[in-house]
Amino acid sequence: MGLTSRRAFLGLALAGTASGAAAALGACTPSSTAPPSSAATASSAAGSPAPGTASGAAPAPRVTGTVAGGLDTPWSIVFLPGGSALVSERGTGRILEVPAGGGAAREAGRIDVRTDTSEGGLLGLELSPKFAADATVFAYCTAGPGNRVVALHWDGRSVGGARVLVDGIPAGTFHNGGRIKVGPDGMLYIGTGDATRQSNSQDLGSLGGKVLRVALDGSPAPGNPFGTRVYTYGHRNVQGLAWDSASRLWASELGPDRDDELNLLAPGAQYGWPAVTGARSVNGSVPAVHVWPNTADASPSALAIADDVAYVACLRGQRLWRLPLPAPGSPVPGGGALPGAAEYFRGQYGRLREVVRVPGRRELWMATNEGTGSRILAVAI
Numbered sequence: 147m148g149l150t151s152r153r154a155f156l157g158l159a160l161a162g163t164a165s166g167a168a169a170a171l172g173a174c175t176p177s178s179t180a181p182p183s184s185a186a187t188a189s190s191a192a193g194s195p196a197p198g199t200a201s202g203a204a205p206a207p208r209v210t211g212t213v214a215g216g217l218d219t220p221w222s223i224v225f226l227p228g229g230s231a232l233v234s235e236r237g238t239g240r241i242l243e244v245p246a247g248g249g250a251a252r253e254a255g256r257i258d259v260r261t262d263t264s265e266g267g268l269l270g271l272e273l274s275p276k277f278a279a280d281a282t283v284f285a286y287c288t289a290g291p292g293n294r295v296v297a298l299h300w301d302g303r304s305v306g307g308a309r310v311l312v313d314g315i316p317a318g319t320f321h322n323g324g325r326i327k328v329g330p331d332g333m334l335y336i337g338t339g340d341a342t343r344q345s346n347s348q349d350l351g352s353l354g355g356k357v358l359r360v361a362l363d364g365s366p367a368p369g370n371p372f373g374t375r376v377y378t379y380g381h382r383n384v385q386g387l388a389w390d391s392a393s394r395l396w397a398s399e400l401g402p403d404r405d406d407e408l409n410l411l412a413p414g415a416q417y418g419w420p421a422v423t424g425a426r427s428v429n430g431s432v433p434a435v436h437v438w439p440n441t442a443d444a445s446p447s448a449l450a451i452a453d454d455v456a457y458v459a460c461l462r463g464q465r466l467w468r469l470p471l472p473a474p475g476s477p478v479p480g481g482g483a484l485p486g487a488a489e490y491f492r493g494q495y496g497r498l499r500e501v502v503r504v505p506g507r508r509e510l511w512m513a514t515n516e517g518t519g520s521r522i523l524a525v526a527i
Contacts, residue, residue: 204453204455204527205526205527206488206490207457207466207468207490207491207510207525207526207527208525208526209491209494209495209512209523209524209525210509210524210525210526211248211523211524212248212521212522212523212524213244213247213248213511213521213522213523213524214233214242214244214248214249214250214251214521214522215521215522216251216518216519216521217233217235217242217251217513217518217520217521217522218235218237218238218240218517218518218520219235219236219237219238219499219515219516219517219518219520220233220234220235220236220242220499220500220513220514220515220520220522221234221235221236221267221268221269221270221324221499221500221513222234222269222270222271222324222325222448222500223271223500223502223511223513223522224271224272224273224283224502225273225502225504225505226243226273226300227277227278228246229246229247230243230244230245230246231243231244231246231511232244232254232271232283232305233251233271233513233522234268234269234270234271234285235267235268236266236267236268236269237259237261237267237268238256238268239256239257239258239259239267239268239287240253240255240256240268241253241254241255241256241257241268241271241283241285241298241305242254244522248522248524254303254304254305255298255304255305255306257285257287257289257296257308258289259287259288259289260288260289260290260317262319263288263317263318263319263320263322264319264320265318265319265320265321265322265339266287266288266293266317266318266319266322266324267287267288268285268286268287268288269285269286269287269288269293269322269323269324269325270284270285270286270324270325270326270327270337271283271284271285271286271326272284272326272327272328272334273328274297274328274362275328275332275362276362277300281299281300281301282297282298282299282300282362283297283298283299283300283305284296284297284298284311284326284334285298285308285326286323286324286325286326286336288317288322291317292313292314292315292316292317293315293316293317293322293323293324293338294310294311294312294313294314294315295310295311295312295315295326295334295336295360295364296308296309296310296311297309297311310364311334311360311362311363311364312336312353312358312360312364312375314353315336315338315353315354316338316339316340316341316343316346316352316353316354317341318339318341318342318343319342320339320341320342320383321339321340321341321342321382321383321400322338322339322341322383323336323337323338323339323383323384323385324337324338324339324385325337325384325385325386325387325448326387327387327388329359329389329393329395330389330393331367331393332362333359333360333361333362333367334359334360334361334362334367335357335358335359335377335387335395336357336358336359336360336375337357337381337384337385337386337387337397338353338354338355338356338357338358338381338384339354339355339381339382339383339384340354340355340381340382340383340419340420341354344382344419344420347379347380347381347382347419347420348379348380348416348419348420350372350374350376350379353375353376355379355380355381355382355383355419356375356376356377356378356379356381356384357377357378357379357381357384357387357395357397357411358375358376358377359375359377359413360375369413370413371413371414372414377411377413377414378411378412378413378414378415378416378417379416379417380415380416380417380418380419380431381397381399381417381419382399382400382401382402382419382420382423383399383400384397384398384399385398385399385400385446385447385448385449386398386399386446386447386448386449386450386458386459387449388449388450388451388456389451390451390454390471390474391453391454391474392474392475394410394474395410395411396408396409396410396411396435396449396451396456396471397409397411397449398446398447398448398449398458399417399434399446400441400445400446401423401424401438401441402423403441404423404424404439404440404441405423405424405434405437405438405439405441406437406438406441406443406444406445406446407423407424407434407436407437407438407446408434408435408436408437408446408449408456408458408469408484409432409434409435410432410435410478412432415432416429416430416431416432417431417432417434418431418432418433424437424439424482425437425480425481425482433480433482434482435472435478435479435482435484436469436482436483436484436487437482437483438463441462441463442462442463443460443463443465443489444458444460444462444463444467445460445461445462445463446458446459446460446461446463446467447459447460447461447498447499447500447515448498448499448500448501448502449501450501450502450503450510451471451503452503452508452510452527454470454471454473454474455468455469455470455471456468456469456470456471457469457501457510457527458501459498459499459500459501459512459513460497460498461497461498461499461515462497463489463492464491464492464493464494464495464496464497464498465489465490465491465492465493465498466489466490466491466498466501466512466525467487467488467489467490468487468488468489468490469484469486469487470484470485470486470487471484472484495512495514495523496514496515496516497514497515497516498512498513498514498515499513499514499515499520500512500513501513501525504524508526508527509524509525509526509527510524510525510527511523511524511525512524512525
């Protein structure tokens with residue numbers, strides 16, 4: 147796709163009309179282990195009241211209970227068709243199943259991951275859009291010299307039979323990305339980090355500092371802007387991916403010592419890192435739609451969207467942000483500040499790693515990032 151075409155495609159996306167082979171397996175291999183369980187506990191706490199937002203008089207998010215406790219640094223949650231959820235643990239490599247509605251978690255599998263990275267390990271999980279037919283669970287993990295995405299088989303009780311779909315994603319002690327999501331177009335999107343090598347982000351030959359878009363076999367998805375797996379570039383460390391009702395793709399991203407970001411992604415666009423952060427633009431980069439200038443207020447991890455409202459779980463900020471998104475077809479506000487932004491639960495539950503909407507319910511599940519004392523909380527919205 148030429149530069150003119152990419153610019154035209156970018157303009158359409160920002161206006162609200164953007165979309166949506168197996169390798170030899172070394173590390174990152176599931177293994178069978180006895181399934182230790184963790185007892186679920188019951189608790190509840192209300193979030194701090196916040197000002198009304200541009201989306202109307204929606205109730206403030208409030209924690210209604212603990213879904214599962216005694217977890218070891220949970221990173222990702224994905225719901226199975228029956229209502230139970232699979233949960234990844236970053237450092238242990240375990241994949242746990244939490245019953246529908248909560249309860250004692252049991253081990254459904256384990257992946258061998260590198261333990262010499264502070265931000266690597268077993269990270270994102272996602273179900274195949276054809277799960278009813280292929281029973282495939284995708285996982286992003288750190289193994290060998292890099293990060294990779296593997297496909298696992300769910301037999302109703304456990305996961306196994308890993309196949310590598312995407313390999314060669316740069317890994318480092320920090321900035322490993324790790325969020326994977328299936329888009330409205332049925333393709334798999336993969337958020338990666340620069341692995342602390344800033345040049346990766348602008349290098350279209352590297353898979354680091356990118357959002358990748360691949361077919362379910364790991365090959366470049368049809369229609370990708372460069373004919374490769376790369377969908378967008380110029381990222382530092384993408385941590386959240388979600389789509390709104392108009393199929394616009396949003397991403398939360400960690401800044402350096404300033405300017406955490408919420409970005410609206412468009413195919414072929416570049417987002418500035420390492421030349422620029424926040425709502426500024428250099429060399430044609432796309433500025434962030436919402437910026438947290440002080441990383442102590444955010445350090446955004448996961449992103450969920452419900453009724454065109456973004457919910458962002460924060461690590462250093464230890465809070466949940468609620469951000470009403472601009473209506474499809476309306477101009478995207480400039481200046482890096484979405485009107486109606488509000489924060490909840492500041493400092494009440496520690497670092498927050500994951501937030502995901504429970505299918506068919508006005509409820510989020512939110513995972514804390516407190517080592518072996520981590521838990522999953524239910525949040526009414």
